[in-house]
Amino acid sequence: MLDHTDDSELIRRIRARDESALSELYQRYGGLVYSLALRVLQNSGLAEEVTQDAFFKVWSQPETWDAERGRLIAWLMTITRHTAIDRLRKEQRRPMITALELDEALNMVGSLAVMDDPVWQDGKLLRTLLTRLPTDQVRAIELAFFGGMSHSEIAESLNLPLGTVKTRVRLGLQKLKGLWLEATGQLVEE
Numbered sequence: 001m002l003d004h005t006d007d008s009e010l011i012r013r014i015r016a017r018d019e020s021a022l023s024e025l026y027q028r029y030g031g032l033v034y035s036l037a038l039r040v041l042q043n044s045g046l047a048e049e050v051t052q053d054a055f056f057k058v059w060s061q062p063e064t065w066d067a068e069r070g071r072l073i074a075w076l077m078t079i080t081r082h083t084a085i086d087r088l089r090k091e092q093r094r095p096m097i098t099a100l101e102l103d104e105a106l107n108m109v110g111s112l113a114v115m116d117d118p119v120w121q122d123g124k125l126l127r128t129l130l131t132r133l134p135t136d137q138v139r140a141i142e143l144a145f146f147g148g149m150s151h152s153e154i155a156e157s158l159n160l161p162l163g164t165v166k167t168r169v170r171l172g173l174q175k176l177k178g179l180w181l182e183a184t185g186q187l188v189e190e
Contacts, residue, residue, distance in 0.1 A: 007071065008072075014058065036077055040081065046091070051080070129176060
C-alpha cells in the first residue's frame, strides 16, 4: 500500500533532480493520469501527450506541491485535468461525451487500484459524500471538473445564469470540503 510518506520522498528526490524518482512516480500514477486525460480528450494520442506534459510539469515545478494542502495524487490529477482542458481548448473541439459523470470517473479510478489503496478509498468516500449535496450542485461540479467545461459553457448547457452556475460550483465545493474534513477527522472543533 502506498502512503503519503512515499510520495513526499519521491517529490524530494525529484526536487534533487533524480530522474529515477520521476520514473517511479510515472510507474505509480501514469495509468491514472493517462486514464483521466483519455476520458477528457477522447483521443489516445492527445491523452499520451497530456500525460507526458503533466509529468513534465511535475519535473519542472515539483516545489508547487505542498504536502500540507493535499495528497500528491490529487495534485497530479489536478495538473492532468487542467492540461487536458487546455489541450481541448487548443484543439478547439469538445469531448465526444458532454460530460464525464463524477461517479464514472471515480469508478474508473477505483477499478484501476486495489481496494486497500488510499486513492481508491478516497474515491469511495468522495462518492458517498457527493450524495449529501444537492443534485444541482453535483451536476455543476461534474460538468466543471470532469466534463472540462468552463462556467460559461455550463451556464449555456444548463440554460442558467452564469452567476447561478458559479454559486452552485462554489457552494458545492465548500460543502464537499467540510464533509470531507469531517469524515476524515481533520475538522478541528473550536
